[in-house]
Amino acid sequence: MSRKINLTLKVWRQKNAAAPGRLETYEAKGIDTDASFLEMLDIVNAELETKGIEPIAFDHDCREGICGSCGAVVNGQAHGPEKETTLCQLHMRKFKDGDTITIEPWRAKGFPIIKDLVCDRSAFDRIIQAGGFISVRTGQAAEAHSIPVPKDKADWAMDAAQCIGCGACVAACPNASAMLFVSAKVAHLNVLPQGQPERHSRVLGMVAQMDAEGFGNCSNHYECEAACPKGISVKNIAKMNRDYLAAALGA
Ligand code: SF4
Numbered sequence: 001m002s003r004k005i006n007l008t009l010k011v012w013r014q015k016n017a018a019a020p021g022r023l024e025t026y027e028a029k030g031i032d033t034d035a036s037f038l039e040m041l042d043i044v045n046a047e048l049e050t051k052g053i054e055p056i057a058f059d060h061d062c063r064e065g066i067c068g069s070c071g072a073v074v075n076g077q078a079h080g081p082e083k084e085t086t087l088c089q090l091h092m093r094k095f096k097d098g099d100t101i102t103i104e105p106w107r108a109k110g111f112p113i114i115k116d117l118v119c120d121r122s123a124f125d126r127i128i129q130a131g132g133f134i135s136v137r138t139g140q141a142a143e144a145h146s147i148p149v150p151k152d153k154a155d156w157a158m159d160a161a162q163c164i165g166c167g168a169c170v171a172a173c174p175n176a177s178a179m180l181f182v183s184a185k186v187a188h189l190n191v192l193p194q195g196q197p198e199r200h201s202r203v204l205g206m207v208a209q210m211d212a213e214g215f216g217n218c219s220n221h222y223e224c225e226a227a228c229p230k231g232i233s234v235k236n237i238a239k240m241n242r243d244y245l246a247a248a249l250g251a
């Protein structure tokens with residue numbers, strides 16, 4: 001049964017990339033426990049607007065856990081306290097009446113803050129442009145069974161393809177490493193027959209772009225896997241490292 005709770009929010013406010021940021025305190029009163037976290041922010045923003053205060057900027061789109069747009073660090077956890085859940089799918093029943101909630105943006109050199117909780121994640125787009133595709137001739141759709149895909153490979157590719165590019169893995173990593181994201185995007189093509197012709201150029205190009213964007217290296221903390229709302233496994237990182245070595249040696 002839903003209840004109403006009162007909360008204190010400490011929210012990161014930052015006018016633009018160059019301005020210094022700070023935590024501001026706001027009261028969130030009478031929040032329905034069935035509300036989502038983003039709906040709670042909508043309510044707080046409506047209240048701020050009535051007081052002439054600029055609303056809190058935050059990213060969102062689908063609000064269904066599928067687009068990867070939302071994300072914030074809630075009480076130190078990327079996407080908040082619910083396992084395998086995006087911020088938009090987190091509900092206020094996870095919190096208690098009287099709680100104080102600290103809300104901050106992703107913090108990483110590769111994700112510069114644009115405003116408040118919004119950061120620039122276009123680095124991920126450039127990594128995809130560096131190899132996250134297959135080159136195919138356009139034209140008639142191929143017959144469905146013309147390239148058989150083994151079940152274990154199909155399962156691995158489907159699991160890796162669940163990555164929504166939210167960036168929580170980077171935010172959770174003490175090195176701000178993007179290796180979980182990049183490895184998922186490499187793996188979902190590199191395990192499939194259709195991905196084989198470009199498997200070497202793909203992994204070399206995407207890793208080079210990842211490094212150029214300023215993301216750190218993996219040192220096996222596994223915080224990325226724990227924070228990932230889609231349950232992407234670190235086994236993809238091990239596979240990417242093997243693929244990279246094979247590509248670098250021309251094997
Ligand atoms: S690996 Fe997980 S946490 Fe990282 S971008 Fe993909 S979905 Fe988000």
Ligand code: FES
Binds near residue numbers: 063071087
């Ligand atoms: S708004 Fe689309 S995943 Fe959260």
